[in-house]
Amino acid sequence: ACGGSDSEEENNDSEDASSESANAEGDSESAELEGNVVIDGSGTVYPLMQRLAEEYMVNEQEGVSVEVSRAGTSAGFERFLAEDGTDFNDASRLIKDEEKAKAEELGIDIMEIKVALDGLTIVTNPENEWATELTEDQVKGIFMGEYTNWSDINPDWPEEKIQTYGPNENHGTYEFFYENILEEQDLVSDINLQQDYSTLVTLVAEDKNAIGFFGFGYYDNNQDKVNAVGIDFGEGAVTPSLETIGEEGPYANFTRPVFTYLNVGMAEEKAQVLDYAKFVAEEANTFAGETGFAPIPDEEAQAQLEEIEGIE
Amino acid sequence: MKYVDQTLVHKRMNSRVLKNNILKQVFLIATLFGLAVLAILIFRVVTQGIAWIDWNFLTGKLSTFPEKAGIMGAILGTSYLMLIVIPVTLIIGVGTAIYMELYAKKGKLQSFIATNISNLAGVPSIVYGLLGLTIFVRVMDFGNVVLAGGLTLSLLVLPIVIVAAQEAIRAVPGHLSEASYGMGATKWQTVKKIILPAALPGIITGAILAVSRAIGETAPLTVLGIPAFLLPFPEGIFDTFTALPMQIYYWTLDASLVDEYAYLAAATIIVLLVLLFILNAIAVIIRNKFQQRY
Amino acid sequence: MTTNSGSEKKSAVNVREMIAEKKRKRNFSALTEKIIPILLLIIASISILTTVGIIYTLLSEAFEFFKRIPIWEFISGTVLKPLSQEPEFGLLPLLNGTIISSVIAMLVAGPIGIMSAVYLSEYASEKVRKTLKPLLEILAGIPTIVYGFFAFTFVTPVIRAVFPAVEATNILSPGLVMGVMIIPMIASLSEDAMTSVPNSMREGALALGATKLETTFKVVIPAALSGIISSFVLGISRAIGETMIVTIASGSSKNFTFDITQSMQTMTAYIVEVSGGEAPAGSTIYYSLYAVALTLFVFTLIMNLLARYVSRKFREEY
Amino acid sequence: MTTLTEDKHAYSGSTNNRVVYDTKDLNLWYGQTHALKDINLSIYEKEVTAIIGPSGCGKSTFIKTLNRMVELVPTVSTSGTITYNDKSILDKTFKVEDLRTQVGMVFQKPNPFPKSIYDNITYGPKIHGIRSKKVLDEIVERSLRGASIWDEVKDRLKENAYGLSGGQQQRLCIARCLAIEPEVILMDEPTSALDPKSTLRIEELVQELKKEYSIIIVTHNMQQAARISDKTAFFLNGEVVEYDKTDTIFTTPSDNRTEDYISGRFG
Amino acid sequence: MTTLTEDKHAYSGSTNNRVVYDTKDLNLWYGQTHALKDINLSIYEKEVTAIIGPSGCGKSTFIKTLNRMVELVPTVSTSGTITYNDKSILDKTFKVEDLRTQVGMVFQKPNPFPKSIYDNITYGPKIHGIRSKKVLDEIVERSLRGASIWDEVKDRLKENAYGLSGGQQQRLCIARCLAIEPEVILMDEPTSALDPKSTLRIEELVQELKKEYSIIIVTHNMQQAARISDKTAFFLNGEVVEYDKTDTIFTTPSDNRTEDYISGRFG
Numbered sequence A: 001a002c003g004g005s006d007s008e009e010e011n012n013d014s015e016d017a018s019s020e021s022a023n024a025e026g027d028s029e030s031a032e033l034e035g036n037v038v039i040d041g042s043g044t045v046y047p048l049m050q051r052l053a054e055e056y057m058v059n060e061q062e063g064v065s066v067e068v069s070r071a072g073t074s075a076g077f078e079r080f081l082a083e084d085g086t087d088f089n090d091a092s093r094l095i096k097d098e099e100k101a102k103a104e105e106l107g108i109d110i111m112e113i114k115v116a117l118d119g120l121t122i123v124t125n126p127e128n129e130w131a132t133e134l135t136e137d138q139v140k141g142i143f144m145g146e147y148t149n150w151s152d153i154n155p156d157w158p159e160e161k162i163q164t165y166g167p168n169e170n171h172g173t174y175e176f177f178y179e180n181i182l183e184e185q186d187l188v189s190d191i192n193l194q195q196d197y198s199t200l201v202t203l204v205a206e207d208k209n210a211i212g213f214f215g216f217g218y219y220d221n222n223q224d225k226v227n228a229v230g231i232d233f234g235e236g237a238v239t240p241s242l243e244t245i246g247e248e249g250p251y252a253n254f255t256r257p258v259f260t261y262l263n264v265g266m267a268e269e270k271a272q273v274l275d276y277a278k279f280v281a282e283e284a285n286t287f288a289g290e291t292g293f294a295p296i297p298d299e300e301a302q303a304q305l306e307e308i309e310g311i312e
Numbered sequence B: 001m002k003y004v005d006q007t008l009v010h011k012r013m014n015s016r017v018l019k020n021n022i023l024k025q026v027f028l029i030a031t032l033f034g035l036a037v038l039a040i041l042i043f044r045v046v047t048q049g050i051a052w053i054d055w056n057f058l059t060g061k062l063s064t065f066p067e068k069a070g071i072m073g074a075i076l077g078t079s080y081l082m083l084i085v086i087p088v089t090l091i092i093g094v095g096t097a098i099y100m101e102l103y104a105k106k107g108k109l110q111s112f113i114a115t116n117i118s119n120l121a122g123v124p125s126i127v128y129g130l131l132g133l134t135i136f137v138r139v140m141d142f143g144n145v146v147l148a149g150g151l152t153l154s155l156l157v158l159p160i161v162i163v164a165a166q167e168a169i170r171a172v173p174g175h176l177s178e179a180s181y182g183m184g185a186t187k188w189q190t191v192k193k194i195i196l197p198a199a200l201p202g203i204i205t206g207a208i209l210a211v212s213r214a215i216g217e218t219a220p221l222t223v224l225g226i227p228a229f230l231l232p233f234p235e236g237i238f239d240t241f242t243a244l245p246m247q248i249y250y251w252t253l254d255a256s257l258v259d260e261y262a263y264l265a266a267a268t269i270i271v272l273l274v275l276l277f278i279l280n281a282i283a284v285i286i287r288n289k290f291q292q293r294y
Numbered sequence C: 001m002t003t004n005s006g007s008e009k010k011s012a013v014n015v016r017e018m019i020a021e022k023k024r025k026r027n028f029s030a031l032t033e034k035i036i037p038i039l040l041l042i043i044a045s046i047s048i049l050t051t052v053g054i055i056y057t058l059l060s061e062a063f064e065f066f067k068r069i070p071i072w073e074f075i076s077g078t079v080l081k082p083l084s085q086e087p088e089f090g091l092l093p094l095l096n097g098t099i100i101s102s103v104i105a106m107l108v109a110g111p112i113g114i115m116s117a118v119y120l121s122e123y124a125s126e127k128v129r130k131t132l133k134p135l136l137e138i139l140a141g142i143p144t145i146v147y148g149f150f151a152f153t154f155v156t157p158v159i160r161a162v163f164p165a166v167e168a169t170n171i172l173s174p175g176l177v178m179g180v181m182i183i184p185m186i187a188s189l190s191e192d193a194m195t196s197v198p199n200s201m202r203e204g205a206l207a208l209g210a211t212k213l214e215t216t217f218k219v220v221i222p223a224a225l226s227g228i229i230s231s232f233v234l235g236i237s238r239a240i241g242e243t244m245i246v247t248i249a250s251g252s253s254k255n256f257t258f259d260i261t262q263s264m265q266t267m268t269a270y271i272v273e274v275s276g277g278e279a280p281a282g283s284t285i286y287y288s289l290y291a292v293a294l295t296l297f298v299f300t301l302i303m304n305l306l307a308r309y310v311s312r313k314f315r316e317e318y
Numbered sequence D, E: 001m002t003t004l005t006e007d008k009h010a011y012s013g014s015t016n017n018r019v020v021y022d023t024k025d026l027n028l029w030y031g032q033t034h035a036l037k038d039i040n041l042s043i044y045e046k047e048v049t050a051i052i053g054p055s056g057c058g059k060s061t062f063i064k065t066l067n068r069m070v071e072l073v074p075t076v077s078t079s080g081t082i083t084y085n086d087k088s089i090l091d092k093t094f095k096v097e098d099l100r101t102q103v104g105m106v107f108q109k110p111n112p113f114p115k116s117i118y119d120n121i122t123y124g125p126k127i128h129g130i131r132s133k134k135v136l137d138e139i140v141e142r143s144l145r146g147a148s149i150w151d152e153v154k155d156r157l158k159e160n161a162y163g164l165s166g167g168q169q170q171r172l173c174i175a176r177c178l179a180i181e182p183e184v185i186l187m188d189e190p191t192s193a194l195d196p197k198s199t200l201r202i203e204e205l206v207q208e209l210k211k212e213y214s215i216i217i218v219t220h221n222m223q224q225a226a227r228i229s230d231k232t233a234f235f236l237n238g239e240v241v242e243y244d245k246t247d248t249i250f251t252t253p254s255d256n257r258t259e260d261y262i263s264g265r266f267g
């Protein structure tokens, strides 16, 4: 499936040299690595990371075990920023200052790797034939509780209560929405926040008056169950898609980069962690599309790869 | 003067008897209700999952692609867990039962241990998960490996084994141990050579029931932090792992990511239920076959 | 006839002497006899250590939590927002979810369980009883994750097909399924209690012209009441501690509501959610796990003690 | 012999009373075991009929057939007929509950319900639809008086029946039976679990009760049968060997086996 | 009386045999129940001593005290002394296992282990440390011959002992006991669970065994005591009423109670 994994092997020094002779499989000259790589964090990034991990384990390093969990961005950071913490933390938002401070306190050197772009998608129930397009302000108003009924937005719309949904505070998606879109204004108090995205999808899929938000990937996989709302940022409605999502694109206002954070110390210590970091930087764009993300610009990817290669 | 008017009694009798007959049917229906739910449950699971079970599914590695996914890793994880649960619970469970039934003096200590065991049997499994997380994963620093999971599950099912072993030991007739003592055997010789062999079928049955409970337990494992996605097969008790019920759990959760995961969950349930069915069948066979006539 | 026992005696083997000789080895076996009871006592105390371990972990970590969140605020708080910027740790939403789901479960398991018990012990023939009871007990052996899957993928959609107002995750569906899971427990324990009511009691009532139904409800059930009640208490305890069904099928809304069509979270599901993966040590939310678990533990402990008390205290004399 | 025996003689003349029970070729099997064989017996109103015979001869089986309690054993099958007040009661259409309302039963081991004394007595009337507190109170007093236990328990009606002694419990069971005002009372060795003093009280009570009720009593105590019954039936191996006035049976039995049995025990 | 009784007369002369067991003021309590009262008995070598008496008089308790099996009941307490071969065995320092190796016991209900016939016999030798297959084989044959059951089981030594009939099982238990070559064999109603034919075989066996062993046998069967024993002790309410040669006890008992008991049963 993947062609371009022929570059960096020479870094795998000392202890791995011995195991090389054992079985050198045909396709690559890379040294046999072993041990594990532990990843936790964002549920939004999880599908991409899971895909990458699988690819890595099946086609690159059979001896390495990449464990991917998805406790959520924030819970993941707590686990990442601890002694003997995880090697990577996936994040659907930027690391926060408190988290940075904690890392410094613990002496953990971290590296930010941008892996893809996600479009925060506003979704409604398929039976909702009225609110197919909303302005950015209307979205804010809905989630801040300024409108109670649909008819409060547009008198032609049903006089029924708007029911809001979203991922709970465990998730970077929530924080992105709260900080970047609502600009830290309070969410409507009766919003239904859920831990699991599957629950969320089902809830929106089955509530006629539902409106919710989550990452594009979850919409992408469930287009038959939920509708994406076109957002008018001032120049006409834009629906999220792999084409429109992008830091410069028409959906830019609701576009956010997603990251994985690398514990550099771990990468220095464990060859497999470093190798996997390189693999991620190199291959993320290859698998972004099929897991519901837009790729990051190639130059940016290349720059990151070089930065990782600098780790010894 | 008569208070009980026989003609009146006779008149009301029809309706009383009718009520009895109707309610009898209601009770029967209530009994069948549970079985009907069981039938629906199994039917649902089988129709959803059976098509997904093939050789690759049973022996293959996990994959994000539903048609490629296999559950060998989970099967192995579950097997390794049992590799710990079985000896640990047998040693501790049978040891405790021997102590309680044959060595402990009737008194405060004995009844304290007995009360304690029956309370442990009622502690929710999730609390055992927290115990395992704190003691095995963190304090003893095993990490989220098979060993920690196995020990957690062992403690969880320990009361089941203890009670079963106690009952089995109690069922060994006193005249057998008397015969042994009468030959000059010491207590431990009698326990080892007479009482335990005679109690063995009962103990094994109890152990199997405990194992089937442990195999299906999910809640304590979720607390221990079993990775959601893990390809390599565990190769020992110090490896991280996933287990059948955890795989069901994650696939159920991820059904929104990929619809087919729901079917994979159903298929895994079938495997789990078949496993449990086999275990219970073995327990029944042992119970019937080795039941001693004294 | 026994002719040769005397002569055989004089053969080479003199057992008495051999035994006397082996007796020197006895010192070792005497030591074993002394060590074994101590060893067994140590093994038996593992169960006590387990309890101590549970209480110690729960208490010490919960203590840390109560240093940060006053205990009263925890117990009486109606808002639970552990992850929010200004976290609030109110127990009541979880308590509410736990109680409501348990009540729903018992509303199913109680009547159906007791009716099954009545049928099996009073009406069914021996043969029918011997087939139905083990079948019913299969229900108790199904892993809870399977019930969770069933509740989420089957029961909820069915309920929603009939009552569209019900949410996709709600407390009703897991409550009902939990009830089904508990049926065999109540049926089996109550049936045991009812079969142990002596037949003379039934004969006494039947001989007065009572129907079977009247005999059952006015004589057998009152006589078996202690067993039946303690089966209920154990059922409740089971419902309170049940985790996977509610985790999967009731979502994770921390609603403080009595509307069973909505999503609610139980104490157990909260523990799963927050630990979800691996609970980060040191944070308030991490400690909150233990405060909730401690509450849960206390609840089930009370239930278990209550069950024992009931079965001892209200045991009928006959 | 006590003075009671003389009482009996006074009553035993009334043989031309009405027939309450009549069995014709009654046979009963427990599965393969043939427990009753061709029983033909007529039992008369307001008499005490004693059933005697060695253990396992079918005494209990017989009187349990009279109120169809024997059907509680699932393997039971019967042939022949029993008529009670000219109604054939073995028909499946005949409601056993009706029959048992008219035919009370007292068992070998006292079996009060684990309820209060009061609730024990009112159990029957209540299931038969009597609700009025006043009526129930009256029934309780009358039944307890009828079973001559009123004075002993009148101050503790709300207490659990298990607080009573064995003999009191048995009289309570008789009272419970009287509360539904049956016509016939079946008694299966009602005194075998009791001490001699309690036994005597029950025997006196039986004498009293037969003024109002027809009584069929199983006993393995020959003296008791002689003391209190008007008619005696001797059962052996499921057959009725002899059935006659008690006097006749105990003085001039016509069958050798009866004589053997009676003398063997009196010995 | 059978010919065996005559055998007995031949042996009963040997009263000046050595004393194996001697009890002095032996008292035993189960908690509060005083089960043995001031027992003073001397039991002689290579004789059959029978213990008789009504149910509950303490027969089983007495012989279980002789090998201290009675201590398995936790509430037991004793006073007085028992000497066995001049050693005081009630001392806590005395090893019960040693005692029980020298004193075998046969119980009322045959109680073979749920193992093969072979394993039943070798159980004792093995726990006492005998491992050699050859020696064990020899012991098995000799013990089974000694209990005169060899011919019946020699071809099925590996089969489960529960396949044997009750009488065979009891002889197997005796063989099991012989395997460790005890000096004394205690038997607690060894034939009460057996049919008459099996009983006879065991009685013959006892006669044979007493050539080598001292035997103390509890029996409720008076004829049996008369047939096989040399001495008889009559127990009543935990006391020894009379202890003498069997002849004397059965023909000219010195105590009325003995006479009553014996005649009552012989009746």
Ligand SMILES: Nc1ncnc2c1ncn2[C@@H]1O[C@H](COP(=O)(O)OP(=O)(O)OP(=O)(O)O)[C@@H](O)[C@H]1O
Residues within 6 Å of the ligand: D030, D033, D035, D053, D054, D055, D056, D057, D058, D059, D060, D061, D062, D073, D220
């Ligand atoms: N439930 C039963 N199932 C099978 N056989 C039974 C049952 N009850 C009684 N029998 C058999 O029927 C025969 C008569 O029994 P029944 O109880 O009527 O004797 P009985 O005269 O009352 O004896 P007893 O004096 O011991 O009470 C006996 O052979 C008995 O074994």
Ligand SMILES: Nc1ncnc2c1ncn2[C@@H]1O[C@H](COP(=O)(O)OP(=O)(O)OP(=O)(O)O)[C@@H](O)[C@H]1O
Residues within 6 Å of the ligand: E030, E033, E035, E053, E054, E055, E056, E057, E058, E059, E060, E061, E062, E073, E220
């Ligand atoms: N384990 C025990 N605990 C308390 N009391 C006991 C125990 N075993 C026997 N007894 C009492 O000790 C007395 C003697 O009992 P023992 O068994 O020795 O009588 P026995 O002569 O062997 O009677 P049987 O002929 O019925 O076997 C009895 O009163 C009995 O109730």
Ligand SMILES: [Mg+2]
Residues within 6 Å of the ligand: D059, D060, D061
């Ligand atoms: Mg009877």
Ligand SMILES: [Mg+2]
Residues within 6 Å of the ligand: E059, E060, E061
């Ligand atoms: Mg005895």
Ligand SMILES: O=P([O-])([O-])[O-]
Residues within 6 Å of the ligand: A041, A042, A043, A044, A045, A072, A073, A074, A091, A092, A167, A170, A171, A172, A173, A174
């Ligand atoms: O699951 P999140 O990506 O929202 O943290």
